[in-house]
Amino acid sequence: MQFDDDARLDPSQVEDARASGPSPRGGPGGMPGGCMLPIGRRGGCGGCLILIVAAVGMLLFGVVPSPFPGEEDGQQGGGRMPSPPPTSAPSPTGNLAARCRTGADADQSEDCRIVGTVNSIQSYWRQAFAEQGRTYTPARTVLFSQAVDTACGMADSAVGPFYCPADRKVYLDLSFFNTLQRDFGAEGGPFAQAYVVAHEYGHHVQNLLGTMNRVGSDNRPGAGSPSVRLELQADCYAGVWAHNAVKTGFYEAPFTQADIDQALSAAAAVGDDSIQRRSQGRVTPDAFTHGTSEQRTRWFGIGYDTGDPTRCDTFTGRI
16 A cells, blocks of 8 residues: 555645544534444444443443444453554654645655545545536544544544544544454554545445435344444445545555455454454344444455445345
């Protein structure tokens, strides 16, 4: 995964809230639209973020299973293991506009890599919408640390990456990527990060297309539930972007099989069945909210192999 050194980045698409911390809004104002991890509470990720955080707190003590590191931490208590060394040079928080200007910067800094990834994802969807006579409305990514206040309520890092439809923003604590490797056994790497970001923007696409509204408040868990179908479609949309990413002009070459393997490893690690086995020693399909490891990797693959978002219909027939 190598950026084009001369590609111009647009850091205005990413907000850095890590230094400022959360400020209260006076309560939740919307419903979160989907996390990377399945949360082992009734309704998955469909409830208010405040309730999600409460469920995650239970999960951290091993009470409830959870499927996406980042949508929940998935840690079973007893303290954290040391984080693995960073895969790229650490960068100070803040001042993204000064630090993230070109693709060369994205190759050297994790912060700037997120900026470049967001830029590419939104460039693709802007073009895809235009080809269908639609207008794509950009969504910002908010980088936070420990906790963040959103239009969907307060959330802490245990929730993992998520999209809030109420303010149309993607929220991401970069420490999640260490959790993905350490606690869920994913391979990790730059493209695993890109997959996570692309998955969350898949939820933004669903919001713009009205898919979320059609699903509505039906956030019941289960192997064939609307929640699972929504998450698998976001995985498919992530694969569609990956197929078309080099055409956006931000990467110097198409992704390699090694890159794709990083994404598949991340998707498999956060399947409902995989997380349930790890957290509770058994699989409970009635509690599924995100799909199995096989489903998540398969639907990412469908998107990547075809590059066609119309092939991402997870709401018709078997999944």
